[in-house]
Amino acid sequence: MRAYTPKNDVQKKSYYTDRYWVAPQVAKSKVEDDAVFAADLKAIEDAKFKVLDSYIQVEQMVVYINPEDNVGVLEVLKNECGYTQLSELSAIDWIADRGGFEVFYQMLSMSKRKRLRVKCFIKEDQAIESVEKLFRSADWAEREMFDMFGIKVNNHPFLKRILMPDDWEGHPLRKTYPLQGDEFAAWYEVDKIFGKEARDIIGPEIRDTARVDRYDTERFARLGHEIPKGSEFDPDKEKTPLAYQEDEGVFLIEGFDEDKSQIVSDRKR
C-alpha cells in the first residue's frame, strides 16, 4: 500500500525508512541539575508565569510558556536574570501535526555565560505580542518571522515583509509551500514586468536549472544543427544537415564534409 502523504506538508521526504527504525533522542536533563538555570526558572515562576515544560538539552535550558506571557517572561529574564541579548527569534511550522507554530526566543546572558530558549505554541491564525520594546533586535527578526511564516505580530512598529517582495503571496517557510514555488511564484516576474497578457508568449519561469529541452530553439542551439532562434523545429519533418557554419572554413581546420564522413557502428573496431 502506498504511504499516506499529508497535504499540509509537501516537503521532501526520505525515500526509504526502515520499518523498525526508532529514532534516538538527544539527551535531556532536569533543570535542577544546573543551579544557574534552576534560579532562572524560579524567577520566571515567582513572577507568576506558568511554565508548561522545562529541561536542559545540549547545555541550554528550554522553557515552554503560554504565548500571552512572552513579553512578561522575556522582561523578567532581561531585567532580573541578566539575559540581556535576544540572539535569535523565529518559529517552527507544526501545522501538519498540531495545527500551529512554535515560536522560539534564543537568549544569551553574558554575565552568566548561559544561553536559554523560551518557546511557546500558537495556533495557525493566532497573533503574538511583539517583544520589540524590550529588544530592538526583535524588530527585524519578527519581520522575518512574519515574512516567512505569516505569523502576525501585534504592536510591531513596522510589520512588513523583509526578504520577499512586498506584494508576494504565500509564506515560503511553511511546510505547505512547495519547494519549487507555487503558481504565483512561477508567474511573478512575468506578471510584474510584462503583464498577465504576456504569459502565453513568455511562459512560466523554469525553476529547474538543470532542465534542458533539446528542441527548445529559444534558449539552446542544437550543436551542428543550427536553425534560426525561436523557429519551430520538428526533427522528423525537417532535415538539418550536419555542417559547419563558416562557409569559407576555419584557418588550419579542415572543413567537415558529411558525405565523406563515415559512421562507425562497431565500437571495438
Next chain:
Amino acid sequence: MQHKNRLRPFFENITFDRDDNELVLNFGPQHPSSHGQLRLMLHLQQEQIVKAHPDVGYLHRGMEKMAENMIYNEFMPTTDRMDYIASSSNNYGFALAVEKLIGLEVPRRAKVIRMMILEINRLMSHLFWLATTALDIGAMTVFLYAFREREYLMDIIEGYCGARLTHAAIRIGGVPLDIQDTFIHDLKVFLNKLPQNMKDYEDLLDTNRIWLMRMEDVGVISTDMALSWCCTGPMLRASGVEWDIRKEEPYELYDEVEFKVPVSDKGDNYARYKLYMAEMRESAKILYQTIDMYAETVKNNQTELMAHAPQYISAPKLNIMTQNYSLMQHFVLVTQGMRPPVGEVYVATESPKGELGYFINSQGGPYPYRLKLRAPSFWHTGILTDLLPGHYIPDVVSIIGTTNIVFGEVDR
C-alpha cells in the same frame, strides 16, 4: 515669479506633496559602497539624515528552505554562499551544530586543521574588509595592498581544498584531507611578512587626515544600543563589551591557545577599524600556535581526520575501498543521509563578522525539520535604522563599511 505650469519640472512617478525640505533619497540597491544589494531609503534634511530604512532581500535564496529539503552533508556547500568572504567559518558552524546534535568527538588533528582554516578565513575576511572599506573612503593603495595579501591566503586555501571563495573545506565529523606539504611553509612565509604589511596599512591610514575625518566620532554605537540590537563580534567589542565566543564558550582548541580579545569603548568607526587590525594580529598569533600544535600531532602520530561513528560518518576512503561493510555504510549515508537523533540544538561560533549561530530541529529524519541561520550581518544591517539618523550622506558609506555586512549572510 515663475509662470505656473511652465518651469515646473515634471517627473513620472513622483508627486510633490510635501511642504518641507525633506528629500527622500534612494541609496542602492546597486551601489559600489553598499557591499552587495543593500537599498537604503534615506529621508534627508539638507545633507543630514533624519530617517533611514534599510531594505534587504535582493539576494534571498531561501537557504533555510533548501536545508529542510537536503540531507545534512548536502547542505554543507550551500553554507559557503552565506558569508562568502570567509566561507569555511560557515561550514564550521554548521558542522559543529550537527556534531553537537549527534554528540561526536572530533579527532585532535582535525581540530587543529579546522582552527588553522578558521583563522586563515578570519584573516581573509578582515583583509577584505580593510581593502573594501579603504576603497570606499578613497584609499586605493590600501585596497591593492590588502588584496595582494589576501591572495596569498587564498592560494594556501586553494592548495588545501581546491577552491578560493567557496571552500566547503570542513566536513561533519572532521576535515576531509590532511593539509598539503607546502601549507605550513606558505603560511609561515605569510605570517612572517604580516607585521610589516600591517605596518604599511597603518602608516597609510592611521595619520591620514581624510581617513581620520571619515572615521573618528562617526557612527557611534553606544553599549546599550549594541546590546539591544544584539550586535556581536567587532561591532559589539568596539562598543565596550568584552565578549568573544572563542574565549567565553570555547570550542575546538581555543582554550589551549593564547590570544587577547581587543576591546574599545569608543564605539565609532575608528574603534572598529582598530579592532579589525588588532584581531588580525591575534589571529596571526593563534596561527603560530596551531602550527606547533600540528607538529605535535605529527609527532604523536595522531593521523585520524574524521570521527569514528559508523552510524553517521562514512569510514575513511581506504576502508571504503577495501572493506565491504564500510562500503555499504557509505552507500547508505550518501544515498539516504545520516539521521541525527530527535532534538534541538543552537550552536554559536565566532565568525569573522560576529556570532554565527545554527539552530537545528531534528525529528530523526535525514533532513532537518527546521534549520535557522543566525547570521550576524542581519542585525548589523538592522542597526542602520537607528544608527544613520543624525549623520550626513558621506558618513553612510563609511558606516556601512565598518559594519562589515555581507549580503549573502543578510538575505541567506
